[in-house]
Amino acid sequence: MGRAKKVVLAYSGGVDTSVCIPYLKHEWGVEEVITLAADLGQGDELEPIRVKALKSGANESIVADLTTEFIENYAFPSIQANALYENRYPLSTALARPLIAKRLVEVAAEYGADAVAHGCTGKGNDQVRFDVAIAALNPDIKVLAPAREWGMSREETIAYGERYGIESPVKKSSPYSIDRNLLGRSIEAGPLEDPWHEPLEEIYLLTQAIANTPDEPEYVNISFEQGLPTALNDTPLAPVELISQLNETVGRHGVGRIDMIENRLVGIKSREIYEAPALIVLIQAHRDLESLVLTADVSHYKRGIEETYSQLVYNGLWYSPLKLALDAFIQQTQTRVTGKVRVKLFKGTATVVARQAETSLYTPDLATYGADDQFDHKAAEGFIYVWGLPTRVWSQKLRQTP
Template sequence: MSDKVVLAYSGGLDTSVAIPWLKERGLDVVAVTVDVGQPGDLQAHRQKALRIGASDALVVDARAEYAENYIARGLRANALYEGIYPLSTALARPLIGKTLVDIARKVGARKIAHGCTGKGNDQVRFDLCTTSLAPELEVLAPARVWKMTREEEIAYADARGVPVPVGRRSPYSTDENLWGRSVECGVLEDAAIEPPEEAYGWTRAPERAPDTPAYLTIGFDQGLPISIDGQATDLPALVPMLNRLAGDHGVGRIDHIESRVVGIKSREVYECPAALTLTP
């Protein structure tokens, strides 16, 4: 009987390639997509995971928990990494890790896998979250092992009939949730090149934003937004509203060189319209 592994599945290139890669090594893959407000049809991601070889695939709705227990704490702390980045990707990782551990215990898996590379902070977040909550579980990071380039991953996927939402001309890796969107790879690896407009998905360039400003009155209680223009709105609904409005007006782009916990500097591009609107 094959060992079970619970894979944090996004539907993107890395985790889609990870399913056949893990299966080829004798592992039974349970794909788990945690809904933290990312766009797209997550049920379609589930079906895709099953088609490309997962023995089971689950979608867990964690939007309310993410907003109320993670984003809210970041807001109250005015959390900006290096004074710039509102930790949109970082805040979601402990919640995703906790969900993976819960499911691994339910299905009897002895391993957890994620799609992080050896370059960034995400690998550390997933690894430490899992080992602190469930030291009995082994953490696998296929992308740290296979050492394929982005182009080689696409070729690997093509050879195994794995559809991926990445074209050879636009090899960006993205991560999205309620609190923001991050973009990596492609020409963004060269810090001397300005991010092309195609890399952005949530915001307009300031020169293309409306000439007429938009005005909002946001009500706060104990450090958290509770209303827009006098209408009571909970945080899971308020944040997407601000993402759309602020993003349309050219608010929310971040392009900077940040420190990684693994000891390197990395160029990072983010879109966080609501977070930058709400954080002083």
């Protein structure tokens, strides 16, 4: 099936993406396959993955360090948006897909490739995220998805790879499917497919079991400038270092686990486990700081924007016109979101216990019930009369109706 001559393949080093290399060449007539592995701070050594791609038949194998761009241009805007899909999932995995798609398109342009490819199957969200993001960035380039079309079982896929020198993986000791980057981990499959099955402690890596957490609380001060995290405990940190340190601190106290039934874009309900210690606490702290500095109408309206924003990111529409329009609104709201939030970490909980900002709208002499109270209590009666007037008129008319 001659669909393209030169292809850039998003490569993870797993069975599917490795088999994609000979499959593209021998079944679809691709002459040159260039693999792209993205370093997103997942902590893995990517040189063996680069070498494996070459052994699997790739003409060239690229490893791209995208960690800083990932945090600054994808994670941090999502924190400003308080993005939680279905009010729970902070999009730690979903946020990586538009960046990988962007780099795929860039490498394709650099190498003069006429197509890009990925190893996604037809059941998950990632196929949509890649295909739509790529189409937004370059609507003229072909997108190939061999694993979505080849119809092979896992056993058949392994056997196909062995025909072309791809070593059969050692028998999988873990039944779970795991994706990781600097923001966190997603865990699914195996016994987790039973919604009644309690996750075993063995699946977690970034967060401690409650029984193993410290017996004393720990406090962390998180500083924000225009909605962006800039310091921990008054120590300025670069974005990647800030996430790394906060992941360790928060995870040590067992904070950052999510166990949810998630509505996938393709219409399937999926049981997902996430670990995202830093991201969860940063969104919590950021939202609390906003409550101090944003007016009530902006704060309330932004909540609806946040839900839409989260759905767009989850559904692969990072580069869509609506997402870009929401970005402009969110950025405008962040001009005053500068201050500090204090979070108490203890036994699986993260609790905001204090906050401060020079642009705070909290006015002590209006809020207090003490002697310094400056609120005009007499004005309340007139306000209540006007505020309740529509309800009062409605009630009177209702009573007069025979």
